[in-house]
Structure formats: structure tokens, C-alpha cells
Ligand SMILES: NC(=O)C1=CN([C@@H]2O[C@H](COP(=O)(O)OP(=O)(O)OC[C@H]3O[C@@H](n4cnc5c(N)ncnc54)[C@H](OP(=O)(O)O)[C@@H]3O)[C@@H](O)[C@H]2O)[C@@H](O)CC1
């Protein structure tokens with residue numbers, strides 16, 4: 001690997017590339033830190049089998065968007081669609097419906113007032129991108145958390161929990177939290193450096209029995225047993241708004257396809273970064289939409 005990860009690790013030595021599947025050591029030492037390798041991702045991706053149909057690949061529900069940040073919802077749905085969910089349903093304010101139908105006709109719409117009608121029909125749920133942090137979003141998130149269904153919690157879902165810390169205690173076990181550095185510090189308290197932040201993330205993942213995807217140039221995926229996976233893909237061409245919204249849609253798509261929270265998280269991060277890396281060979285910067293659209297090609301290259 002070309003990029004140095006030493007800066008982020010608890011001591012000066014580089015992490016051992018022993019693979020995700022073989023990892024059992026969850027001590028606080030070097031063995032708790034492992035790189036995600038391409039073969040780890042190849043092993044868990046669901047093949048598109050003969051005689052399969054859309055029902056085989058799960059049904060994702062994404063609860064996102066507000067008047068000024070409808071784009072985040074659409075980007076999240078785009079990530080989910082292109083990462084292969086069999087069905088994608090997006091719950092946005094009605095004002096975004098025309099934009100949805102024009103930009104992503106494959107994606108279905110669910111009115112906010114019908115979210116709780118039958119959540120059991122969805123194999124994965126995400127909430128947060130562009131949701132806003134006002135009182136309606138707060139009460140929507142509160143109601144969702146009370147349903148005790150594991151979900152992907154991103155962006156404004158995390159920001160609301162930072163403002164109302166008692167909501168953290170309702171995080172359903174098996175969830176995936178996807179904060180960037182600032183969101184993480186708002187949620188779990190300010191940290192002096194990345195080592196402290198990682199230790200705080202490990203404690204939080206164990207406490208809430210949820211996977212934490214701590215986004216950065218090198219994204220850390222922290223499992224419920226405190227194990228830290230380091231994603232080696234991604235590059236600065238991807239530093240553009242909406243990139244995290246696409247990642248949330250992708251992780252939700254992999255959950256919908258039946259992957260565990262940890263596998264969906266590392267698969268989403270790896271493929272997301274790999275799509276950006278592939279595009280950066282030819283583009284100086286890449287948009288979140290480009291990264292999403294490129295996912296099927298990248299996965300095809302990985303699964304020959
Ligand atoms: N098209 C749309 O509709 C879009 C809608 N979006 C939606 O907007 C909502 C607010 O989300 P948000 O992330 O922009 O706001 P917020 O949490 O206050 O963070 C802002 C500050 O945090 C920092 N920062 C960020 N990343 C960092 C990193 N990796 N590492 C380190 N620092 C990092 C950085 O601070 P700085 O470094 O500039 O001081 C930055 O200025 C949310 O719902 C989202 O989904 C966006 O997705 C964009 C596209």
C-alpha cells in the first residue's frame with residue numbers, strides 16, 4: 001500500500017495485513033487494527049445469481065432530505081441503487097417528489113406520514129442525510145428509535161442525537177453510525193487527537209453494540225468488539241459535498257442484501273473509495289454522483 005497509515009495507529013509500527021475474516025484479536029494492542037483488503041470484500045459481496053430477482057437483493061428504506069438539502073436524500077438513494085439493493089424506497093418531504101421522479105425513476109417514494117405503517121417490509125433502514133435538525137426531524141428520529149430496529153444513522157440523525165444526548169441510549173443494537181470527525185466529536189465529546197478519538201469510538205461501539213464508521217481520509221470501521229478496520233481506498237478528489245450521503249446509501253444497500261453490520265460497513269467504505277480512486281485516474285476531482293454511478297463497474301472489475 002502506498003499511503004502511510006502509521007500516523008493513525010497507537011504506536012509507530014504499520015498494521016499487519018492479515019485480513020478481516022481471520023481477525024479474532026480484539027485486545028487494545030496492534031492486533032485490534034487491521035486493513036480491509038480487496039479479497040475481504042470480494043468474499044462477502046452477494047453474487048448476482050441466475051434465477052434471482054429484485055426480492056433477492058433486499059428492500060432499503062432511506063429517510064432523508066429537507067427543502068434545502070433534498071440533494072443529500074437523492075445522493076443517498078443513488079448510492080443505494082447503484083450498490084445493488086433490489087428495491088429502494090426514499091422517504092422525503094413531498095416537495096422533493098418531482099425531483100426524485102425526474103432524477104431516479106427506479107426509486108420509490110414513501111410519505112413521511114406513512115413511515116411507521118409497516119417497517120418490517122424493509123430489510124435495511126437509514127436515516128439522516130439532509131434530514132435537518134428541527135423539531136419535526138427530532139420527533140421523527142425519536143419515534144424511529146423507539147421502534148428498536150437496527151438502522152444506519154448518519155448526518156442530521158447524529159446531529160440531533162448530539163443535541164438530545166438521551167436519544168443515544170435508544171440506539172438499537174446492530175446499528176451503523178457513520179460520523180465524520182466533527183459529527184463524532186459533537187456526539188461523543190471533543191477529542192484531543194485521533195488516538196483518543198479511536199479509543200472513544202471503540203468504547204462507544206461496545207456500549208451501543210453498533211458499528212461506528214469514523215469517516216476521514218482513512219476511514220475507520222469500529223466493530224462491536226472494539227476491533228478497528230482501516231479502509232485503504234479513497235482520495236482527495238472525493239473531497240466534495242454529498243460523498244458521505246452516497247456512502248450511507250451504499251452501506252444500507254449492502255445491509256439490505258443481507259450482509260452483517262460490520263461487513264456492510266467495510267464493503268461500503270471499500271467500494272466507495274475504490275470507485276473514487278478509479279475515477280481519479282482520469283478526473284482531477286470527482287462528484288458524489290459520479291462515484292455512485294461508477295459503483296457497478298468497479299464491483300464488476302472486482303468480481304470477474
Ligand atoms: N446536496 C446536499 O443536499 C448536501 C447536503 N448535506 C447535508 O447537510 C447536512 C450538514 O452536513 P455537513 O457535514 O455539511 O455539516 P456539518 O456536520 O456541520 O459539518 C461541516 C463541517 O464539518 C467539518 N468536516 C466535515 N467533514 C469532515 C471530515 N471528514 N474531516 C474533518 N472535518 C470535517 C468541516 O469543518 P471545517 O474543517 O470546515 O472546520 C465542515 O465545514 C447533513 O444533513 C448532510 O447530509 C451535505 O452532505 C452536503 C451535500
Ligand SMILES: Nc1ncnc2c1ncn2[C@@H]1O[C@H](COP(=O)(O)OP(=O)(O)O)[C@@H](O)[C@H]1O
Nearest residue numbers: 180215216217234235236239241242243244245
Ligand atoms: N481526502 C479524502 N480522502 C479519502 N476520502 C475522502 C476524502 N475526503 C472525503 N472523503 C470521503 O468522502 C466522505 C465524506 O463524508 P461526509 O463528510 O459525511 O460528506 P457529506 O456530508 O458532504 O456527504 C467520507 O466517506 C470520506 O471518507
